Amino acid sequence: MAIKHLRTLFASQLQPGQPAQVRPGEALSEPGGDYEGLHKQMKRLFNSKPGKKYGRFSEDVGESPFSAWLKDYLEDRQSFVSLTDRIFGQWQELLNGSQEEHQGHLMLVHEALADGEVMYLLVIESDSALRFDGQQSLDTTDVLSLSRLNLAVRIELEDWQNDNPGENYLTLVHARGSGEPGELFIRLCGFTNQVDVEKETLTFMDAVEAFARSSEPEEAGKIRARAYEFSRDQHALGEPVAIEALSGYLDEDQPQRFKEFASETAELPESGVLHPDHRKVKKLVRIAGSGGGMSVSFSSDLVNQAVYYDRDNDALTITKLPKALREQLQRYLESRDD
Template sequence: MAIRQLRTAFASQLQPGQPARLSAGPALAEPGGDYEALHKQLKRLFNAKPGKGYGRFSDDVATSPFSAWLRDYLEDKQGFEALTDRLFGQWQELLTGCQEEYQGHLMLVHEALADSDVAYLFVLETDSALRFDANQALDGTEVLSLSRLNLALRIEIDAWLGNGESDNPLTIIRGRGTGEPGELFIQLCGFTNQVDVEKETLTFMDAVEAFASQSDEPEKAGQYRARAYDFCKEQHALGEPVAIDALSGYLDEDRPEQFKQFASQEQDLPENTVLHPDHRKVKKLVRIAGSGGGMSVSFSSDLVNQAVYYDRENDALTITRLPKALKEQLKWYLEEKG
């Protein structure tokens, strides 16, 4: 990992109706170890954050000109400092009209990877901390949070400029509770959502379940479901979508073409399909769970119709082969009641 350019600015709007304040730092080319470490941690938070959005830049550059400024920078029509001057200036204008109090750091990073370039726009949060000053008196201070990230944008530069295969080169995080500043951040980025994550999650699960169900071997079917979930979870950790072609090779290394051919023929999913499933919901492929009314039930999906039977007409669940610990608790409870 190597940071080509980085710049930060601190903005505050503590009196709605008054101009927001902004103080920018210098543009840093290849800033070095401490910044690299901070960026690495922010990327970890970014990749681990659930509920991300996927899309592209809005065509309305009059309202959201960031994409035009970024393109000019990448085409050497302006420097990084000029790009960030414009970006920070717009952020200050947007916050001036904000009716909520706000303060925080905005950081733009241009990162060069081995095979592509990526840009990140982070809103950094702070935590309160205590320290002893020179007179050994407690003093309150603010430090950067290394555990929270609620507003951020990632731009796959090659994919955006047409050198990649992705139709959705932008990935965005907007956490709950970000309110109006969160809306203004979306406007600053010029982000347009193009992916229905819930729909793609169902598409992914339906395809995997149909493929697993065609197997005559229950153990093999369970392995397909488990590997599909593991692959989805690994891709989420990397901050990457799920490509049907790559998933096919992962599900069955001996027959890497099998799943993608099945998905293409039976599920109308072309072999070059890329999906963005929510890994939390995909877990239902391997684990069925629910709670309510004083009851909590969880079991492997492989046990359905093997040790767990559901009667839809009577809405009843029959469980055989009870775990030893559960049987002992039941016996003790019934003996005590008896």
């Protein structure tokens, strides 16, 4: 990882109706050291964040000029300082009209990777912490939150600059509860949602399940497990699922088998890439449910082996109980007998 340029802005809007207070930092080139460490942690939070959205820049440049400014910077028509001055200025204008309080650091990072360049725009929040001052009296101070990331966007620069850019070169983190500042952040980066994650999750799961059922019974469980593993690993990397890569992962001897099967049985996007929600994909390997004072979860491989479902009587029979569960049941029954 190598940061080419980085700049931060502290913005505070604690009195709605009044101008937001801002303090821009210096533009840094190849800052290294602690900045690399901070950005690495923010990326880790970004990649692990569930419920990310995928899309592209809005075509309404008048409403959201971020993409136009970014293009000028990448084509050397303005400096990184000029780019950030404009972005920071618009962020202040947006916060001026906010009716909700906001405080945080806006950080823009231009990063060069082995496989391309990306741009991150993140809102870094703060936590309160206690410390002893010079007179050994307790005092409160603000420190950067290294465990929370609620607003951020990543731009795949090369995907965006292609002659025929795809529909999902933007990845957005927009956490619930971010309120009006969250909506203002979306306006700032000009994000337009183009990917239906719920639909693509169903497409992914239906294709894998159909492929598993078409395979030999002893292979079906392995296929589901490997599909979930691949989806989980891609999520950890912050990357979508490429059908061709998944196909090779599911069957190394016949790497095109799943791809050909899915092409015939599912409506795959032209890009050959899906963005499944890894939390829901877990249903491929685990069956779970709760309600009425009961919570049950088990591996799907145990169906008709250690777990039997009677549809007619709506009854579940579990054999080969886990040792800890069996011991708890025995102690409970003994205590009742006493």
